[in-house]
Amino acid sequence: DARVTQTPRHKVTEMGQEVTMRCQPILGHNTVFWYRQTMMQGLELLAYFRNRAPLDDSGMPKDRFSAEMPDATLATLKIQPSEPRDSAVYFCASGLGLSGANVLTFGAGSRLTVL
């Protein structure tokens, strides 16, 4: 089965440190999404890309978060500096972005704890 691969699966870090999460989308998928999930907020969209171009990053705190797709096989989400309120599970998902419907396949997530 084709899958979305995320690393690291778990990360514990101290406040102020830089955190980089990586995602390998499914080969051939042209849309990539980053979501954050907490118990209180559910799944929140942080950013998404189509054909490697950022389409929407309005859900992302710009002062500390950045998302990039250096190539079609890699998407990154960086937090610098990290804060305790960033503790959450970060999911990457990819899809084949046709007009309208966009079925997503999620990675297993990166569970981040900021102390």
Next chain:
Amino acid sequence: RKEVEQDPGPFNVPEGATVAFNCTYSNSASQSFFWYRQDCRKEPKLLMSVYSSGNEDGRFTAQLNRASQYISLLIRDSKLSDSATYLCVVPEGGSQGNLIFGKGTKLSVKP
């Protein structure tokens, strides 16, 4: 941003019961809808797509009411393995392909 609302539950039902969840959405332009299932500490996975008035897959039936802007998910003869959180998903609209996720409805099926 367009909204998707779900009853958070939890719905606690015995095995074999029929249970239904509703989801309301605000974007009247949406043409396709999805139900995702998320197990505890796992990623969401696609359960069903709904492109017209409804869709049926075994024990699962999804129905769409465009006039009232709600989608329902019906689970018949529920199994212990159906215990999960069910996420209603609605495209934000247009051709950009962004999806708006509801916060989910938690289902717990008891023996």
